Amino acid sequence: MPTPEPGDRKSRIREQFNRIVSDYDVRGPGCFAQFGERLIDALDLAPAARVLDVATGRGAALWPAISRVGSAETVVGVDLSEAMVEATRAEASRRGLAVDIRCMDAEQLEFPDASFDTVLCAFGLMFFPERQRALAQFRRVLRPGGQIGVTTWVRSQAEDLSEVLTEFGHPESLAPGWIDDADQLAQVLREGMFRAVEVRAETITFRYESLEQYWQNARGTGLRGAIDTMAPELERRVRDALSRRLTVGDGIEGVQADAVALIGTARR
Ligand SMILES: C[S@@+](CC[C@H](N)C(=O)[O-])C[C@H]1O[C@@H](n2cnc3c(N)ncnc32)[C@H](O)[C@@H]1O
Numbered sequence: 001m002p003t004p005e006p007g008d009r010k011s012r013i014r015e016q017f018n019r020i021v022s023d024y025d026v027r028g029p030g031c032f033a034q035f036g037e038r039l040i041d042a043l044d045l046a047p048a049a050r051v052l053d054v055a056t057g058r059g060a061a062l063w064p065a066i067s068r069v070g071s072a073e074t075v076v077g078v079d080l081s082e083a084m085v086e087a088t089r090a091e092a093s094r095r096g097l098a099v100d101i102r103c104m105d106a107e108q109l110e111f112p113d114a115s116f117d118t119v120l121c122a123f124g125l126m127f128f129p130e131r132q133r134a135l136a137q138f139r140r141v142l143r144p145g146g147q148i149g150v151t152t153w154v155r156s157q158a159e160d161l162s163e164v165l166t167e168f169g170h171p172e173s174l175a176p177g178w179i180d181d182a183d184q185l186a187q188v189l190r191e192g193m194f195r196a197v198e199v200r201a202e203t204i205t206f207r208y209e210s211l212e213q214y215w216q217n218a219r220g221t222g223l224r225g226a227i228d229t230m231a232p233e234l235e236r237r238v239r240d241a242l243s244r245r246l247t248v249g250d251g252i253e254g255v256q257a258d259a260v261a262l263i264g265t266a267r268r
Helices: 006-023 031-041 062-069 082-095 131-141 159-167 182-191 211-218 224-228 232-246
Strands: 051-054 075-079 100-103 116-122 142-155 195-208 247-249 252-267
Touching (some): 006 224, 031 195, 051 131, 062 075, 131 142, 131 182, 142 182, 182 252, 211 224, 232 247
Parallel strands (some): 075 100
């Protein structure tokens, strides 16, 4: 199959996130939200720092960044998906935060040079068709000495479902361009001309109150299409297999899944 043009791939990614927005990280333990907190913990964010969150989604890294800098006015979130931007703006207004959230492509940031102290990109790098172009933009909008913080998946919370689907002969790719190796992420950041690169893996065990909650949560990921089009008999077998994998046991209610993310930090 021919490789899709970057523009086609971007449109498909935008449509995918527009479609899953209402299910994205809203049920269950808040997987993206918890890793968003971890990312902010890994960074030196000074009070009133100017922060750009690229591929902000539903604001998993945006909200803790605002808490840490103590003000929403110096923080900006951008995303390719109009629906994500709309939902996150609504959440900002619900929280009473005057944060600037805009539709923008990571590969074409519309900000002046050196206008931020920190650039964040949580679970976004794998979606950019021209990743180094995006990293060059991150570097351009950072002030000299400014910091970048990124996360990528080694193993996402939906990986168990993905593996079960593969076992049943329905291989599903969660995202193209997965960066699941610490050396690979470090290399990507160095190629982007960043220095003081540090990458570490962090694991979080996510607990769901039921398999149904895990299932509904997975509908907010790249597996949405596979879930919604699954024949009932296959769905029953997939759910049984998942239940065997994820049930905690010892009379403890619910299921749990481990997720592992890479947290990368570097400086311009
Ligand atoms: C897996 S989500 C991560 C969202 C959020 N940072 C988080 O941690 O939950 C990936 C996000 O990247 C956005 N995205 C994909 N390609 C993009 C691009 N070229 N420019 C900006 N955002 C993009 C998607 O719309 C989606 O909201």
